[in-house]
Amino acid sequence: MATVTYRDALNQALREEMARDPDVFLMGEEVGVYQGAYKVSRGLLEEFGARRVVDTPIAENGFAGVGVGAAMVGLRPVIEFMTWNFALLAIDQVVNSAAKMLYMSGGQIPIPIVFRGPGGAALQLAAQHSQAFESWYAHVPGLKVVAPATPYDAKGLLKSAIRDNNPVVFLEGEMLYNAKGEVPDEEYTIPLGEADVKREGSDVTIVCHSKTVAVVQKAAEQLAAEHDVSAEVIDLRTIRPLDVAAVVASVRKTNRCVVVEEGWPFAGIGAQVVDSIQREAFDDLDAPVLRVAGADVPMPYNKHLERLAKPRPENVIEAVRRVTYLDGD
Amino acid sequence: MVQPYQTTPLDAERAGFYRELLRQMVQARRFEEKAGEAYAQGKIGGFCHLYIGQEAVAVGALAAVREDDYVFASYREHAHILLRGTSSRAVMAELFGKRTGCSKGKGGSMHLFDVERNFLGGHGIVGAHLPLAAGAAFAAKYRGTDQIAICFFGEAAVNIGAFHETLNMAALWELPVVFVVENNRYGMGTALERSAAVWDVYRRACSYDMAEEIADGMDVLAVNETVGRAVERARDEQAPTLIEARTYRYMGHSMADPIHGHYRTKEELEQQKQKDPIEHLKGRLLSDGLLDEDEFKVMDGEIRDEMEDAFAFADESPDPAPEDLYTDVYVE
Numbered sequence A: 001m002a003t004v005t006y007r008d009a010l011n012q013a014l015r016e017e018m019a020r021d022p023d024v025f026l027m028g029e030e031v032g033v034y035q036g037a038y039k040v041s042r043g044l045l046e047e048f049g050a051r052r053v054v055d056t057p058i059a060e061n062g063f064a065g066v067g068v069g070a071a072m073v074g075l076r077p078v079i080e081f082m083t084w085n086f087a088l089l090a091i092d093q094v095v096n097s098a099a100k101m102l103y104m105s106g107g108q109i110p111i112p113i114v115f116r117g118p119g120g121a122a123l124q125l126a127a128q129h130s131q132a133f134e135s136w137y138a139h140v141p142g143l144k145v146v147a148p149a150t151p152y153d154a155k156g157l158l159k160s161a162i163r164d165n166n167p168v169v170f171l172e173g174e175m176l177y178n179a180k181g182e183v184p185d186e187e188y189t190i191p192l193g194e195a196d197v198k199r200e201g202s203d204v205t206i207v208c209h210s211k212t213v214a215v216v217q218k219a220a221e222q223l224a225a226e227h228d229v230s231a232e233v234i235d236l237r238t239i240r241p242l243d244v245a246a247v248v249a250s251v252r253k254t255n256r257c258v259v260v261e262e263g264w265p266f267a268g269i270g271a272q273v274v275d276s277i278q279r280e281a282f283d284d285l286d287a288p289v290l291r292v293a294g295a296d297v298p299m300p301y302n303k304h305l306e307r308l309a310k311p312r313p314e315n316v317i318e319a320v321r322r323v324t325y326l327d328g329d
Numbered sequence B: 001m002v003q004p005y006q007t008t009p010l011d012a013e014r015a016g017f018y019r020e021l022l023r024q025m026v027q028a029r030r031f032e033e034k035a036g037e038a039y040a041q042g043k044i045g046g047f048c049h050l051y052i053g054q055e056a057v058a059v060g061a062l063a064a065v066r067e068d069d070y071v072f073a074s075y076r077e078h079a080h081i082l083l084r085g086t087s088s089r090a091v092m093a094e095l096f097g098k099r100t101g102c103s104k105g106k107g108g109s110m111h112l113f114d115v116e117r118n119f120l121g122g123h124g125i126v127g128a129h130l131p132l133a134a135g136a137a138f139a140a141k142y143r144g145t146d147q148i149a150i151c152f153f154g155e156a157a158v159n160i161g162a163f164h165e166t167l168n169m170a171a172l173w174e175l176p177v178v179f180v181v182e183n184n185r186y187g188m189g190t191a192l193e194r195s196a197a198v199w200d201v202y203r204r205a206c207s208y209d210m211a212e213e214i215a216d217g218m219d220v221l222a223v224n225e226t227v228g229r230a231v232e233r234a235r236d237e238q239a240p241t242l243i244e245a246r247t248y249r250y251m252g253h254s255m256a257d258p259i260h261g262h263y264r265t266k267e268e269l270e271q272q273k274q275k276d277p278i279e280h281l282k283g284r285l286l287s288d289g290l291l292d293e294d295e296f297k298v299m300d301g302e303i304r305d306e307m308e309d310a311f312a313f314a315d316e317s318p319d320p321a322p323e324d325l326y327t328d329v330y331v332e
Helices: A006-020 A044-048 A060-072 A086-099 A134-138 A151-163 A212-227 A244-254 A269-280 A303-309 A313-323 B012-040 B055-062 B078-083 B088-095 B129-143 B155-159 B161-172 B201-208 B220-237 B266-273 B277-287 B293-316 B322-326
Strands: A002-005 A024-028 A053-055 A076-080 A114-119 A144-146 A168-173 A180-183 A196-199 A204-208 A231-235 A238-240 A257-260 A290-292 B070-073 B119-122 B149-154 B177-183 B211-216 B241-246
Touching (some): A002 A006, A006 A044, A006 A168, A024 A044, A044 A053, A060 A076, A060 A086, A060 B129, A086 A114, A086 B129, A134 A238, A144 A151, A151 A168, A151 A180, A196 A212, A204 A212, A212 A257, A212 A313, A231 A244, A244 A257, A244 A269, A257 A269, A290 A313, B012 B078, B012 B220, B012 B277, B012 B293, B055 B078, B055 B149, B055 B220, B055 B241, B055 B277, B078 B119, B088 B293, B119 B129, B129 B161, B129 B177, B149 B155, B155 B161, B155 B177, B161 B201, B177 B201, B177 B220, B220 B241, B220 B277, B277 B293
Parallel strands (some): A024 A076, A114 A168, A144 A168, B070 B119, B070 B149, B149 B177, B211 B241
Antiparallel strands (some): A002 A180, A144 A238, A196 A231
């Protein structure tokens, strides 16, 4: 086991998959000569050449569509968006072309493509550069949506995403690129669609993904140390297909649940998770399921306001105390 | 505005080729007439965009590409897929939404696909298939094959961002792709002159230092020659071309839209019909002695029979099964 950053784990996944399959290529803004806006593609141009590491103009809709077109005839593109905020310009290609091609061609044309890049808020980047889009893409049949929290998961899931024959939206955490974790030296993949128990517990289930996993883990430690609450932390890892079985199994054990996400609350991922729980584990619940989400506002620039807009450990602890009735009720 | 018809004499040795182009144009028209009939009877739902009047463009252009080249089209693409060799039965059945259709009844008129014949849609968002065609050309170049991609779209698509993004990348990366603007003068009900600052569409190519061509889109031979040059340029020089084919749509934007009215006059329509691409080629072949009227009647009769058969096949075909609703969403 080596300790590597989330960024380098992604880099390893790209390097290994490009070495493994000559049909895999990387395309996006600044991926080549500049070595990647966030250095995820560092060294790939030197190793694989400009044919397979393709710098693009700033034309998200255009190069996303070029990727879909290449996938239509059998290549396996990895399209990097500098951030998912800019990918709004390409959402027509992601939704109208990539997600629907298989269906509207009556099963003739699969689209084996990965759209990847950083999402979510970083620090003081303000409203247009601080958005978590998981629920937007997860809404769309035909897409798979992945949002890893750790270097280990990032590498194993990206490798699976590249090998998948469906379009995969792969949302990396902009604030996670420097996060360190252990990654095996030998090759491995992680199947899409499987949640992971990041911490075992017995009193409450906390469902989260991507950056909020670290927030929830911090909260879980505090809950154990200061509130005598044993929290089980479920990292969804893949948003679509959603591992409902893993969530329900945990809720059956703990009888209480809090769902945490960075995105906006309205029609968010948490709403979907709550829907599954109320249908499949209604009789197991000892309290209504609560959600913690980003504030329902465009992201403010001011750092104090920004801190308030993001899910924090104290929000999670407050929600857990409510579902465990530690505050009365 | 449209160039006068060419008057260069026909080459008698190519009579077979001319007659085949004529047959293909008649086939495209009879198919659309039948589709219009079926739409009026309620057998075709949704949007149905007919190609009548524009036949010379697809016929001339697709006679200039190879079977292994990639073809992309907009939602006005019934003729284009037929020209790739997909049966009129499979296409009509798709319009009827039947399981025997070329997209299993899940695509409809706007989403015709036949991957075996490299017909890659059938796309319903204006301009959005231009980058797809560039992507297929990118793949051909990536693999080192000598395939090219050809992409058909209306003149109204040249005002959308995807057009510019794609032309820039195609020129920058020297992709083997041919862009064919089917300038039928109206984007739905908005005349080119009311939507574009530059009325000569082919001139847009200069922004990207791309080869440009203009063709009389009512003259199948002119289109064929022009596209032939562009295909050669793509295949041999890895250079894209923007072609403007000036044509005219006889029908409304879709079957749900008026044929004329606020946006164009009946007189204009009737005047344009004087330049009909089928009548034009037929007239030339007759006057040069390369076709006789009886021959044409036999051919037309055969095509009409083919369309009757396609209609009956589509009509009698089964609907998709309810369980088909949930297939083809993901590849296993």
